[in-house]
Amino acid sequence: MEPFLNAMAAKFTDVEFVKLDVDELPDVAQEFGVQAMPTFVLVKQGKEVDRVVGARKDELEKKVEKNKC
Template sequence: MKDCIRRRAGRIPNKGENMASLITSAEFDEKVLKADGVVLVDFFATWCGPCKMMSPVVDEIASENEGKVAVYKIDIDQAPDVAQTYGVMSVPTFIAFEGGQVKAQLVGAQTKKALLDIL
C-alpha cells in the first residue's frame, strides 16, 4: 500500500519506468551544457507544493522520451549558483537546453503538453 501511495505522489516510478535524474551544480555543465540533443531541466525546491505536483509529470516525460530527451531535476536550494545563472526566481521553472543554449523556459505548474511543446 505504501508503495502505491509513493508512486502516486511521484516519489518512485512504476516498475520498468525511468525517472528524471537529480543532478548537482557540479554535474550541470557535463550533463546539460555538453549534452547532445535536447535537455529538459526542472528547477525545483523540496518545500514547493507545485513542484511536488509536477514531479510525476516530469518523470513521465523522462520515461516516455528515454533516448530522445535527457530530463534532469535540480534543487535550487542545493544549487543556488545554477538557479542564479539562469535567472530562476520562482519554482518550478522548466528550461529546455539544446547545444548548451537555452531553447525555451516556462515558469510555474504546466501541463504535460506545454512541457513537451518546448522540447
C-alpha cells in the same frame, strides 16, 4: 509534478531530464535566472532554447516536443 516528469522522461527517451534543487545549487539558479518554482529550462547544445515557468504541463510537453531534435 514529479509523476508527470517521470512520464515525460519515459515518453521522450532521447531527452535528458535533470532535476536541480535551487537551495543546494543557488549559483546554477542564478545563472539561469530562476525566480519562481517550478522553472523548466530547455537547453540544447549548451544554450537555452526555451523555458516554462509554473506547473504548466501542456506547455512544457509542447516545448519539449518542439525542441527535442
